Amino acid sequence: MNGKGLAAADSSPEHLTGDWYSVPDLRLRDHRFWVPLDHSLGLSSSPKITVFAREVVAAGKEEQRLPYLLYLQGGPGFECRQPTESSGWVHKRGTGLSTPMTVSAMSQFKSADELADFLKHFRADNIVKDAEFIRVRIVPDAGPWTILGQSFGGFCAVTYLSFAPQGLKQVLITGGIPPIGDGCTAGSVYKAGFQQAIHQNEKYYKRFPQDIKIVQELVNYLAEQEGGEVALPSGGFLTPRGLQTLGLSGLGSRTGFESLHYLFEKVWDPTLVPGAPKRISYNFLSSFEKWLNFDTNPLYALMHESIYCQGSASKWSANSIRTEVEDKFDAIRAAREGLPVLFTAEMIFPWMFDEIHALKPFKDAAHILAEKKDWPPLYDVQVLNNNKVPVAAAVYYEDLYVSFNLAKETASQIAGIRLWITNEFMHSGLRDDGTKVIDHLLGMLNGRKPLF
Numbered sequence: 383m384n385g386k387g388l389a390a391a392d393s394s395p396e397h398l399t400g401d402w403y404s405v406p407d408l409r410l411r412d413h414r415f416w417v418p419l420d421h422s423l424g425l426s427s428s429p430k431i432t433v434f435a436r437e438v439v440a441a442g443k444e445e446q447r448l449p450y451l452l453y454l455q456g457g458p459g460f461e462c463r464q465p466t467e468s469s470g471w472v473h474k475r476g477t478g479l480s481t482p483m484t485v486s487a488m489s490q491f492k493s494a495d496e497l498a499d500f501l502k503h504f505r506a507d508n509i510v511k512d513a514e515f516i517r518v519r520i521v522p523d524a525g526p527w528t529i530l531g532q533s534f535g536g537f538c539a540v541t542y543l544s545f546a547p548q549g550l551k552q553v554l555i556t557g558g559i560p561p562i563g564d565g566c567t568a569g570s571v572y573k574a575g576f577q578q579a580i581h582q583n584e585k586y587y588k589r590f591p592q593d594i595k596i597v598q599e600l601v602n603y604l605a606e607q608e609g610g611e612v613a614l615p616s617g618g619f620l621t622p623r624g625l626q627t628l629g630l631s632g633l634g635s636r637t638g639f640e641s642l643h644y645l646f647e648k649v650w651d652p653t654l655v656p657g658a659p660k661r662i663s664y665n666f667l668s669s670f671e672k673w674l675n676f677d678t679n680p681l682y683a684l685m686h687e688s689i690y691c692q693g694s695a696s697k698w699s700a701n702s703i704r705t706e707v708e709d710k711f712d713a714i715r716a717a718r719e720g721l722p723v724l725f726t727a728e729m730i731f732p733w734m735f736d737e738i739h740a741l742k743p744f745k746d747a748a749h750i751l752a753e754k755k756d757w758p759p760l761y762d763v764q765v766l767n768n769n770k771v772p773v774a775a776a777v778y779y780e781d782l783y784v785s786f787n788l789a790k791e792t793a794s795q796i797a798g799i800r801l802w803i804t805n806e807f808m809h810s811g812l813r814d815d816g817t818k819v820i821d822h823l824l825g826m827l828n829g830r831k832p833l834f
Contacts, residue, residue, distance in 0.1 A: 507760055561690065645669055
């Protein structure tokens with residue numbers, strides 16, 4: 383998360399302020415906060431974690447008293463990109479140095495139960511509590527700030543509106559309006575997600591029809607190997623259903639189609655020696671693993687379904703919904719029958735904790751979290767119905783990750799929200815043209831855009 387403006391220079395036991403430093407056209411300052419892992423226990427009784435915030439201002443303005451904007455990144459479990467210059471969307475960026483949930487760090491826990499008990503504190507409700515802890519220590523006079531939530535950051539913004547609206551001046555949301563129904567809404571999310579995935583697959587293969595045969599050939603090759611798998615460089619293995627997960631990144635962003643197509647250009651090793659057996663290239667296998675990012679961001683896989691849960695378990699919802707549409711997503715059958723092999727979307731499946739090497743140590747913890755029922759509330763519909771905080775949201779018509787229809791349903795429950803519905807951008811709109819997106823949303827709140 384990031385601030386913008388003049389921070390209190392004093393350090394305290396729970397807040398350390400660094401010195402100003404420079405990148406081209408920007409001045410930056412790092413803050414570290416020691417916040418309770420469990421806010422219900424209070425600062426003195428709970429174990430602590432570190433939350434990192436990077437303050438970013440235009441060069442020469444570091445001593446001015448400027449308004450704050452808190453940026454909440456998508457995920458869950460992904461860090462922001464570090465600012466290297468003042469270009470594009472770099473108004474307020476940072477994070478990535480908070481207490482890291484890396485594969486090696488999480489291996490410190492002695493049992494799956496201990497790890498699951500720790501991770502339950504890393505959802506939107508606690509992120510909001512962390513943000514409020516920081517706001518009253520960094521904003522002059524503990525005043526309200528504006529927040530910008532991208533994707534899962536938008537989910538956090540709606541939680542913020544529910545439980546701490548007094549800390550908010552304005553709210554901007556980009557591709558991140560969550561379903562807010564009782565229980566676990568993951569089922570409705572994945573039902574919509576599989577349908578949107580089918581639509582995106584149709585568009586992809588229309589763009590790159592030559593990839594139909596390439597993917598079929600690859601699936602058939604994998605299915606014919608011993609165990610139906612090929613070893614990956616890290617120690618995991620690639621299967622037909624694992625191959626389908628490339629859609630998570632490849633089907634939902636502006637350049638995703640092109641990147642996925644170019645990935646398939648390097649599937650096979652060249653035949654350098656006559657009679658050499660056909661093999662998948664090391665470059666492809668290595669690139670496949672890098673697409674997934676689970677080795678560096680395992681929290682995403684562990685916590686993804688829980689972000690939809692209030693008082694109910696997810697029970698591997700995506701996997702359950704997949705069984706209902708398996709006639710369309712059976713990769714081996716599709717390849718053998720000459721049909722396009724469909725890629726899946728933003729879904730985590732239990733078998734990933736067997737096939738992806740970085741996730742194997744956390745298989746038991748993942749099952750514990752999937753069966754956990756007593757998740758606390760994430761939203762207060764009554765408070766949202768009476769919302770007084772100005773809110774503007776970009777809703778992307780063909781968003782692979784956040785259902786357009788579910789987003790509209792939730793928006794109808796947030797009093798005063800203004801929606802910018804567009805098919806000009808996909809889920810990555812903030813990254814693709816952040817200046818245009820932010821200017822449009824701010825214009826909706828400050829009167830530059832007409833109300834109707």
